[in-house]
Amino acid sequence: MKLLHKEAEAEAAEALIREARRLRRRRWSIGISLxxxxxxxxxxxxxxxxxGGGGRPPVVHAGATPATPVLAVQPGVTMLNLTNxxxxxxxxxxxxxxxxxxxxxxxxxxxxxxTCNSAVVNPVTLRLSELRxxxxxxPALVGRRVLPxxxxxxxxxxxxxxxxTVTVRISRVVPGSPGYRLGPVVLSFPQVSDGRPTWVYGxxxxxxxDALSARGSELLRISGTTxxxxxxxxxxxxxxxxxxxxxxGLWLAPAVNSLGVRVGAVYHVTPGARAxxxxxxxxxxxxxxWMVAAGHSLWLAAGPARVLWHLAGADAAPAGHTEVSPSxxxxxxxxxxxxxxxxDESDGLWTAVxxxxxxxxxxLRLAPxxxxxxxxxxxxxxxxxxxxxxxxxxxxxxxxxxxxxLDPPAASGVYPYQSEGFSALYRITPKE
Numbered sequence: 001m002k003l004l005h006k007e008a009e010a011e012a013a014e015a016l017i018r019e020a021r022r023l024r025r026r027r028w029s030i031g032i033s034l035x036x037x038x039x040x041x042x043x044x045x046x047x048x049x050x051x052g053g054g055g056r057p058p059v060v061h062a063g064a065t066p067a068t069p070v071l072a073v074q075p076g077v078t079m080l081n082l083t084n085x086x087x088x089x090x091x092x093x094x095x096x097x098x099x100x101x102x103x104x105x106x107x108x109x110x111x112x113x114x115t116c117n118s119a120v121v122n123p124v125t126l127r128l129s130e131l132r133x134x135x136x137x138x139p140a141l142v143g144r145r146v147l148p149x150x151x152x153x154x155x156x157x158x159x160x161x162x163x164x165t166v167t168v169r170i171s172r173v174v175p176g177s178p179g180y181r182l183g184p185v186v187l188s189f190p191q192v193s194d195g196r197p198t199w200v201y202g203x204x205x206x207x208x209x210d211a212l213s214a215r216g217s218e219l220l221r222i223s224g225t226t227x228x229x230x231x232x233x234x235x236x237x238x239x240x241x242x243x244x245x246x247x248x249g250l251w252l253a254p255a256v257n258s259l260g261v262r263v264g265a266v267y268h269v270t271p272g273a274r275a276x277x278x279x280x281x282x283x284x285x286x287x288x289x290w291m292v293a294a295g296h297s298l299w300l301a302a303g304p305a306r307v308l309w310h311l312a313g314a315d316a317a318p319a320g321h322t323e324v325s326p327s328x329x330x331x332x333x334x335x336x337x338x339x340x341x342x343x344d345e346s347d348g349l350w351t352a353v354x355x356x357x358x359x360x361x362x363x364l365r366l367a368p369x370x371x372x373x374x375x376x377x378x379x380x381x382x383x384x385x386x387x388x389x390x391x392x393x394x395x396x397x398x399x400x401x402x403x404x405x406l407d408p409p410a411a412s413g414v415y416p417y418q419s420e421g422f423s424a425l426y427r428i429t430p431k432e
Contacts, residue, residue, distance in 0.1 A: 076431050077377050080126040082423040087117040090395045091406040091425065094143035098123055098399060101142045104409045104419040109150045109196070110171075112137035112182070123399055126425060137171045138180045146206050146227045147171045148199055149182060158190035158214070166191050168208070172227035183227050188214045194239040194259060202245025203271060205230070209252065211239040219250075219269060219276070235276055236267060242300075244293035248314040251298055252276070253288040264288065264302065266316055279316040280309075294344030299368060301341075308371045322371040340396065343368075347398035350428075352379070352405055358386030361394075363403065363428050376430050381407050381422045388421035402429045 082088065088102040098121040103114065110116075116136040119128040132141055139147035149171045156165040168187040171180045189195040189210050197210040206222040217238070221231035240258050244251045249270040254261040264282030282288070282302045291300040298311040301324065312319040343349040349366040361379040366372065383389045388410035396405040405428065410421035 076429045077379070078126055078427045080121075080128070080425040082425060083382070085423060086409050086419045088119070088406065088423070089408045091121070091397055091404060092142065093397045093399060097121075097143060098397065098404060099143050100128070100406065100425065102408075103136075104423070105411065110136050110147055111150055112171075116141050118142055121404070121425065123402075123404070123427070126427060135178060135180070137182065138173075138178065139171055140173050140179055144201065144206075144224075145173045146222060146224055147180075148197065148206065148208055148222075152191060158188070161190055161192075164191040165189070165214075166195075168197060170206075170222055170227040172225075186220060186222070186229055187218075198241060198243055200243050200245050200250065202250060205271075207243070207245065207250050207269075209235065209241065209243060211235075211237045211241070219252075221271065231272065233269070233274060233276070236265070236278075237261075238267075242288050242291045244291050244298070246293035246298070247296055248293075249273075251291065251293050253291055253300060256287045256289060256303060258287060261287070266298075266300070266311070268314060268316060270314070279314075280311060280318075290341045292341055292343060292349060297345055297368070299341075299349060308366075310368065320369065324371065325373075340394070341366075342396045342403065343398045347401055347403075350376075350396065350398060350403040352394060352396070352403075354389050354392075358383075358388075358390035361389065361407075363405070365403075365430060374430075376403075377428045379405075379407075379426060379428075381424060383410060383422040384420065392421070402427050404428075 086104045088100040089104045090102070091098065091100050099118055100121055101118040102116055112135055114136040115133060117131070117133045118141040119132070120130040121128060134141055137147065137149045139145055147170070149169050151167050151169070153165045153167055157163070158165040165188050167185045169182045169185055171182050173179060174181045187197065187208065187210055189197060189212050192212070195210070195212040197208055199206060199208045201207070201224070205224045208220040208222060209218070211217040217235045219233055219235045220229055222228070223230050235252070238252060238254045238258050238261050240255055241252050242255045249268055252267045252269070254264055264286045265278045266280040267276040268279045269276045286302040289301040289303045291298065296313055297319070298316060300309050300311070301307070302309060306324040307321055308324050309321045310319045311317065341349055341351050345368050349368055350363065351366070352361045352363045354361050359380065361381065362375055363377040363379065364373050365376050381389060392407060392410045394405055394407050396403055398404070405426045407422060407424050407426070409419035409423045412418045412420055
């Protein structure tokens with residue numbers, strides 16, 4: 001019954017988050033999944049030449065229906081209209097390419113029984129190419145060679161908790177049809193909301209974390225080519241963490257909905273390590289609202305004190321911190337709704353947050369060193385109703401100084417959260 005009790009606590013926390021989102025319109029969600037830095041709210045800035053200027057008319061992809069009325073795009077913003085396509089729920093920079101992938105339902109996990117879509121985005125024109133559709137278990141759809149695949153085992157109870165077991169196998173790309181092969185079970189977890197694993201790609205490998213696995217809280221490092229487990233170590237029990245990866249290795253910190261975690265510690269793991277190092281501790285009562293890692297820098301916002309920290313190197317030495325302006329608290333401090341942070345030291349840290357009426361998104365760029373912010377653009381997407389924007393959960397990456405933001409279809413508020421509303425990909429470039 002312990003797991004059922006934890007599930008009730010988790011559902012109660014989720015209900016509070018949904019209610020806060022409805023009343024205050026200020027929370028942002030962490031999926032995991034950004035495959036790229038899934039669950040982290042992190043984007044990777046890639047170097048590419050010639051992203052072009054803004055001010056072009058909207059680009060409409062063949063097969064997508066233009067929004068009504070036609071959207072006006074301000075200078076510095078280019079838009080690819082994906083209305084009614086409902087194919088994509090995430091965007092990532094993988095292998096030197098920018099990739100849209102789906103399904104549009106961001107709650108879905110990789111499964112051999114589901115169908116996914118992908119397309120490569122031209123960073124200059126936003127036109128799509130290499131459109132593909134197939135099993136969500138095929139890593140090639142998202143530009144990867146390995147991918148964790150979840151399978152619910154309804155007839156296999158997880159211990160004595162009264163809930164079912166979910167198993168994780170690693171899919172790897174192979175020649176021939178169907179193009180992938182599933183390996184043995186590497187991890188199992190209870191079918192509860194805070195038992196789901198979190199993963200991130202980094203250093204050429206896949207890193208998979210689960211606080212409630214059958215072996216206890218553990219981290220697996222999976223070979224990015226063979227799909228084999230090459231590192232497995234016990235970890236602090238941090239359900240629903242934020243994880244990120246940079247040149248110095250993997251980082252893990254408790255999020256504001258990491259239930260039962262009292263100490264806001266930041267942990268660091270390097271390839272081959274036998275244990276996680278606790279390298280930084282937030283003041284009492286604080287957890288990470290978001291965390292971004294790139295190069296040798298780690299940025300995180302600590303709440304509820306509204307402090308933006310910049311940590312440097314593998315030992316997470318404080319390189320500076322600043323208090324976030326109260327006017328920006330809704331945009332950059334809290335988790336659970338339509339906002340996040342992406343970027344790096346050269347591109348800056350970016351976020352987008354809807355206004356209180358749910359009719360526009362303000363795009364902000366924060367200076368990594370000082371935390372100073374500037375409004376880069378205001379987007380006015382054509383959702384069916386303002387509430388769709390407020391309940392949305394955008395995804396984004398930075399690429400050569402611009403932010404590429406995917407506004408996926410909004411999900412209805414009733415399970416199984418059917419896709420509805422507006423969908424578009426924007427390129428936002430700072431004004432010269």
